[in-house]
Amino acid sequence: MSAAAIQATVVRKGPIARALGRFALNRVALVGLIALVVIVAAVLTYPLWWSYAPNQIDLRALNKGPSASHWFGTDGVGRDVFARLMQGGRISLLVAVTSVAISTIIGFLVGAVSSFGGRVVDGAVMRLVDLAMTLPPVIFLLVLASIAGTGILPTILVISLLSWPVLSRMVRARLLELRERDFVIAARGMGAGMGHLLLRHGLPNCIDILVVYATLQIANAILLEAGLSFLGLGIAPPEASWGNMLNAARSTVVLEQYVWQWMFPGAALVITVLAINFVGDGLRDAFDPRSEL
Amino acid sequence: MLTYISRRLATGLLMLVALSMLVFALLRLAPGDPIDAYINPNVAMSQAEMDALRARLGFDQPLPIQYLAWLRAAVTGDLGFSIQRNGVEVLPLVLERIGPTILLMAAGLAIAIMAGIAAGIVSAVRRNSATDLGLSVAAFFGISSPAFLTAILGLYLFSVVLRWAPSGGMLTPGAPFTVGDLLAHLILPACLLSIGHAALIMRYMRASLLEVLNQDYVRTARAKGVKEFWVIIKHATRNALLPVVTLIGSTIGIAVGGAIFIESVFNWPGMGLLLVNAVDTRDYPVIMGATLIIGACVILVNILTDIVYAAIDPRIQVA
Numbered sequence: 001m002s003a004a005a006i007q008a009t010v011v012r013k014g015p016i017a018r019a020l021g022r023f024a025l026n027r028v029a030l031v032g033l034i035a036l037v038v039i040v041a042a043v044l045t046y047p048l049w050w051s052y053a054p055n056q057i058d059l060r061a062l063n064k065g066p067s068a069s070h071w072f073g074t075d076g077v078g079r080d081v082f083a084r085l086m087q088g089g090r091i092s093l094l095v096a097v098t099s100v101a102i103s104t105i106i107g108f109l110v111g112a113v114s115s116f117g118g119r120v121v122d123g124a125v126m127r128l129v130d131l132a133m134t135l136p137p138v139i140f141l142l143v144l145a146s147i148a149g150t151g152i153l154p155t156i157l158v159i160s161l162l163s164w165p166v167l168s169r170m171v172r173a174r175l176l177e178l179r180e181r182d183f184v185i186a187a188r189g190m191g192a193g194m195g196h197l198l199l200r201h202g203l204p205n206c207i208d209i210l211v212v213y214a215t216l217q218i219a220n221a222i223l224l225e226a227g228l229s230f231l232g233l234g235i236a237p238p239e240a241s242w243g244n245m246l247n248a249a250r251s252t253v254v255l256e257q258y259v260w261q262w263m264f265p266g267a268a269l270v271i272t273v274l275a276i277n278f279v280g281d282g283l284r285d286a287f288d289p290r291s292e293l
Numbered sequence: 294m295l296t297y298i299s300r301r302l303a304t305g306l307l308m309l310v311a312l313s314m315l316v317f318a319l320l321r322l323a324p325g326d327p328i329d330a331y332i333n334p335n336v337a338m339s340q341a342e343m344d345a346l347r348a349r350l351g352f353d354q355p356l357p358i359q360y361l362a363w364l365r366a367a368v369t370g371d372l373g374f375s376i377q378r379n380g381v382e383v384l385p386l387v388l389e390r391i392g393p394t395i396l397l398m399a400a401g402l403a404i405a406i407m408a409g410i411a412a413g414i415v416s417a418v419r420r421n422s423a424t425d426l427g428l429s430v431a432a433f434f435g436i437s438s439p440a441f442l443t444a445i446l447g448l449y450l451f452s453v454v455l456r457w458a459p460s461g462g463m464l465t466p467g468a469p470f471t472v473g474d475l476l477a478h479l480i481l482p483a484c485l486l487s488i489g490h491a492a493l494i495m496r497y498m499r500a501s502l503l504e505v506l507n508q509d510y511v512r513t514a515r516a517k518g519v520k521e522f523w524v525i526i527k528h529a530t531r532n533a534l535l536p537v538v539t540l541i542g543s544t545i546g547i548a549v550g551g552a553i554f555i556e557s558v559f560n561w562p563g564m565g566l567l568l569v570n571a572v573d574t575r576d577y578p579v580i581m582g583a584t585l586i587i588g589a590c591v592i593l594v595n596i597l598t599d600i601v602y603a604a605i606d607p608r609i610q611v612a
Binding site for chain 2: 139
């Protein structure tokens with residue numbers, strides 16, 4: 001191959017392809033990705049290969065420990081812990097992914113408005129973001145939850161309303177820098193409108209921030225949901241979620257004698273969050289090779 | 294320095310006002326008529342009587358006027374009455390809970406700072422060794438495990454299985470007050486609270502010390518023949534601590550969040566438990582009062598860290 005041809009193949013790889021190449025070399029991130037794929041696959045397909053339903057009651061097996069038929073035991077009303085764990089995973093992931101999608105959109109739009117909207121708008125929005133970032137997120141979570149009530153939709157609403165400020169600040173910084181670049185000025189000069197500038201130039205140039213942030217934020221959202229449900233303010237029983245399964249451990253009897261009822265959801269929570277964090281960190285390093293310590 | 298401090302105080306005050314507006318607006322959005330809280334359900338009330346009551350309490354005014362009236366009362370210490378707790382005043386209810394929370398958080402923060410800085414130094418000095426790897430993995434787990442999970446696990450391990458610590462509360466009920474009893478109840482929740490923070494501090498300390506260890510003045514100190522121990526402690530660590538100080542200030546909000554979960558697992562009679570119970574029973578005046586006081590404390594701590602940071606780092610331009 002001639003030098004020119006090598007040059008051409010190197011050039012043809014875009015920044016995203018190169019980032020994915022770097023990601024594939026990161027062993028820790030790959031382990032996280034594999035764990036995550038296994039978890040998601042198990043959670044999505046469990047009704048096909050598991051013989052119990054999450055709310056099916058077996059009155060002859062109350063508070064039974066792990067056995068061959070109930071792998072992870074049963075809870076106080078005879079429901080299978082493994083089935084509830086899988087169903088809880090569905091709910092936890094559903095809440096996390098939906099709320100992160102919503103908050104990513106909010107974060108991008110707020111960042112865009114702030115960077116393109118002029119000094120007054122920018123100042124006002126950024127002070128609001130300052131306020132939201134200084135105050136303890138859990139406090140806001142509790143105040144919002146007290147208004148929204150329990151259930152899947154209110155929980156999604158509460159978490160998505162809480163997670164966008166950091167992202168909007170990162171998007172704003174990137175777009176402020178982008179605004180002065182020649183190709184954006186050229187596009188403006190040719191009469192491009194705000195929508196075109198944001199969607200054709202802003203969005204593609206923010207994609208690395210959005211992907212990394214969304215990935216890490218999913219782990220955060222899972223923890224927020226679990227925390228809320230643990231306090232009894234998120235997903236309400238009989239619907240299962242990892243947080244409200246852990247809520248059972250607030251009773252001393254369950255904590256001391258029926259360990260399997262809270263230890264398995266706890267382990268599932270930590271493993272999932274760790275896997276997502278590994279993947280997120282891997283993506284961040286892949287997109288920004290300078291961040292390597 | 295004085296202008297810097299007064300400017301920080303002024304922005305802090307503005308943030309507090311913004312916070313109060315936000316909390317007021319949010320809680321007026323809450324479902325239900327605020328008038329319901331003042332009606333005795335056992336007494337029949339006509340629409341005219343309800344309107345009169347509404348006018349007397351000012352609920353018929355536009356929202357900004359209501360806010361100003363509420364703010365005027367709030368600055369004089371009148372935060373209203375609890376709906377659920379037989380109408381006791383909110384302010385004393387909140388104030389008596391501050392002490393236990395500050396005790397718990399101060400203890401947790403002290404443990405976190407000591408453990409995090411020590412682990413960070415060891416990790417940076419022995420970088421890429423087995424110790425460093427072990428500490429980094431532990432830090433990763435510490436950051437990824439939510440406070441309520443470490444709280445349950447710690448409670449199970451140390452007070453159910455090992456029986457080293459009492460399982461909750463702040464004092465043994467009925468027993469006379471002793472400092473030993475308080476410490477016995479404090480040590481486990483404080484240690485569990487410190488885990489996440491210690492992990493964060495350790496990561497920052499490690500990164501910051503690694504950077505400092507490559508500086509010229511560290512090499513100069515070594516070349517002068519200063520003992521390695523003193524190079525690390527006096528020359529490197531002192532400078533590496535600067536970014537860690539800001540970290541401690543800016544993550545105080547996260548520590549407050551952790552404290553809420555720890556308090557509710559350990560039945561620690563602090564602000565967190567009060568707030569969670571108030572949210573549970575939709576006791577809006579208490580939610581509002583507790584949120585305001587917690588927010589004010591967090592803003593104050595942030596201002597203090599900024600001032601401390603400016604005081605210990607002469608490179609910061611305070612003008």
